[in-house]
Amino acid sequence: MTIIIGMEGSANKIGIGILKNGEILSNPRKTYITPPGLGFIPSETAKHHQGCVLEILDEALREANVSLKEVDAIAFTKGPGMAAPLLTVALVARTLSLMWNIPLIGVNHCIGHIEMARAITGANNPTVLYVSGGNTQVIAYLEKKYRIFGETIDIAVGNCLDRFARILMLSNDPSPGYNIEKLAEKGKKLLTLPYCVKGMDVSFSGILSFLEERANNLLKKGEYTKEDLCFSLQETIFAMLVETTERAMAHCGSSEVLICGGVGCNKRLQSMMNTMCEERCGRLYATDERFCIDNGAMIAQAGYLMFKCGITTSLKDSWVTQRFRTDDVLVTWRDD
CATH class of the missing domain: 3.30.420.40 (ATPase, nucleotide binding domain)
Structure with a gap:
């Protein structure tokens, strides 16, 4: 014991x-x-x-x-x-x-x-997307190490979400990312945002700067709602993450994806990743807020x-x- x-x-x-x-x-x-x-x-x-x-x-x-x-x-x-x-x-x-x-x-x-998510889901040898407030990495295991195939070159995806929530003055209870997710579910109008994938790496600071400069003005003019901006942000940054994860899957010949980290609770991210996995005849593994x-x-x-x-x-x-x-x-x- x-x-x-x-x-x-x-x-x-x-x-x-x-x-x-x-x-x-x-x-x-x-x-x-x-x-x-x-x-x-x-x-x-x-x-x-x-x-x-x-x-x-x-x-x-x-x-x-x-x-x-x-x-x-x-x-x-x-x-x-x-x-x-x-x-x-x-x-x-x-x-x-x-x-x-x-x-x-x-x-x-x-x-x-990673090990908590593997234990809970039963994923064998997946390509891992680790997304949190301080980290964004695409990972695969090889020869006694978890190898990083791609990562953020500036701020983490969770940090991007948190800072955007501050722009909109959203509540931090239970978390900024959760409140963005709930608003995004009601968004209907997509704002074109900078899409920055550099090989296997991603960058979120440009998206955040774009929104810092324009978000309040767009809201004042009534062109977009808070819900629209949250929807647009999620769709853009999650598409970047799905793209780099798919590329890592192809490189490794993997048929499994495991999402872990605090942002991994997001249902929209899980849905987008699941669609990609199904198109590749693969499988997605994810957990809820208890373990993400x-x-x-x-x-x-x-x-x-x-x-x-x-x-x-x-x-x-x-x-x-x-x-x-x-x-x-x-x-x-x-x-x-």
């Missing part, structure tokens, strides 16, 4: 998940939400995490009916992410490790998303796979980093 605690807090969500032999026993989380028009500042986000991390830990242990003396390892997000929130969670993980003599496992945030959005169980899942291979992190190596690439990790737990 192997029990792993996973601790995630790389951005505005803090979550703690507990797994027993790969089975999720608990997975509570809390989100730091700011007023409309504002993003979240790292230092303020860290204060939020500091204020509720022990409460979430207690909730996770009670729900799982597990005590700390039964835990075999504590997995925590090593990076990438925002420095202050990462440090907050890593400090708690280190403290618990020292107090209870429990091994630590530093987990790559992106790998956590940052959570502790995904860190526990990656930690569980690493622990089974004998991977742990010494205290002196339990530092965190804002830059920790997906393809920096040696994936020793896969034998395919």
Whole structure:
């Protein structure tokens, strides 16, 4: 029997998940939400995490009916992410490790998303589209590494959505991207936006700049509604993601696509990707907000796979980093 605690807090969500032999026993989380028009500042986000991390830990242990003396390892997000929130969670993980003599496992945030999604969906060896607030990557596994075939060359797709939500002064509750998705469902008029795919890479800053300059004027003139602008943004950026993912599928000879990361919850993105997969006689795998959005169980899942291979992190190596690439990790737990 192997029990792993996973601790995630790389951005505005803090979550703690507990797994027993790969089975999720608990997975509570809390989100730091700011007023409309504002993003979240790292230092303020860290204060939020500091204020509720022990409460979430207690909730996770009670729900799982597990005590700390039964835990075999504590997995925590090593990076990438925002420095202050990462440090907050890593400090708690280190403290618990020292107090209870429990091994630590530093987990790559992106790998956590991938392995959680693979476990939940049963996807075998898919082409992965990883889309979140801080990351946008097209990934495929080869020879003990998750190789990045394409990525954003500037801002992540989730960051693009978040910043556009600020332009429209949309609520951040439950998330800017969700509120854009709901408005986009009512949009009818498509605004032509810059479409920027460069080989396997994508760029979103030009689209955002275009909208920053014109959105309010278009709304004032009544040419487009907020719903139309949200619809136009989604259709454009998601088409870019589907195009690069399809190209990676063709290169790898893959028949599966797995979407993970917070933006992966978006039903329109899933629909567009599913259409592409069906046209290629392939299959789409995706999850809902329980596992797409940052959570502790995904860190526990990656930690569980690493622990089974004998991977742990010494205290002196339990530092965190804002830059920790997906393809920096040696994936020793896969034998395919």
